[in-house]
Amino acid sequence: GAGVSQSPRYKVAKRGQDVALRCDPISGHVSLFWYQQALGQGPEFLTYFQNEAQLDKSGLPSDRFFAERPEGSVSTLKIQRTQQEDSAVYLCASSRDRLRNEKLFFGSGTQLSVL
Amino acid sequence: GESVGLHLPTLSVQEGDNSIINCAYSNSASDYFIWYKQESGKGPQFIIDIRSNMDKRQGQRVTVLLNKTVKHLSLQIAATQPGDSAVYFCAEKRFQGAQKLVFGQGTRLTINP
Structure with a gap:
């Protein structure tokens, strides 16, 4: 069965460049999360969607970060004017139902390197 | 600061031995806990979870223990x-x-042959 799919797997950007990271959640999963994982650290919450509604974006570090899920399935995390401190692995996760199944299923992530 | 932390950053055990990984938390209102395993280059993989109304839960070769009195969580791998x-x-x-x-x-966690 298909899991959470993220692309690209690796992204190298020059400082100041805009990037877009894609997440395909497990089919039928209502909830979608983005996390940022710095080297040697645990994942840090960025934002959460329930279907197409972005219900929590409290973890987005600045207004350069923007996420969307317009049709309640695929999501895109966009980072504008990238900075070196944005270098990290960006993980996407989905869950079936916010009430009955709280396990998050993670993708393999996009490793972003800003030079 | 982070309220969910681990006592030991590294743990080395012999193959065949049991492993115990510990975790402390500070929020007494936390009602759900979960352990993930992350291999190099991969996303976190679900191992086992436990709700706050339970003290122990067992899976295949893994057991999670929750001590709410001291706000401590552990993962045992057999x-x-x-x-x-x-x-x-x-x-x-x-x-x-x-x-x-x-x-x-x-x-x-590092396994020694």
Whole structure:
């Protein structure tokens, strides 16, 4: 069965460049999360969607970060004017139902390197 | 600061021995806890979870223990195998109805042959 799919797997950007990271959640999963994982650290919450509604974006570090899920399935995390401190692995996760199944299923992530 | 943390950043055990990975949390209102395993270059993989109304839960070769009195969570892995080598994270939901998981820093488990 298909899991959470993220692309690209690796992204190298020059400082100041805009990037877009894609997440395909497990089919039928209502909830979608983005996390940022710095080297040697645990994942840090960025934002959460329930279907197409972005219900929590409290973890987005600045207004350069923007996420969307317009049709309640695929999501895109966009980072504008990238900075070196944005270098990290960006993980996407989905869950079936916010009430009955709280396990998050993670993708393999996009490793972003800003030079 | 992070309230979900681990006592030991690294743990080395002999193959076949049992492993115990510990985790402390500070929020007494946290009602759901989960352990993830993360291998190099991969996303976190679900191992086992437990709700705050339970003290113990067992899976295949893994057991999670929750001590709410001292706000302590542990993951026990029986008969450790080379494939168990990874970084293990505990995570919590800090209140009933919370959606996001708050992760600890992680413990790297190394299996010696």
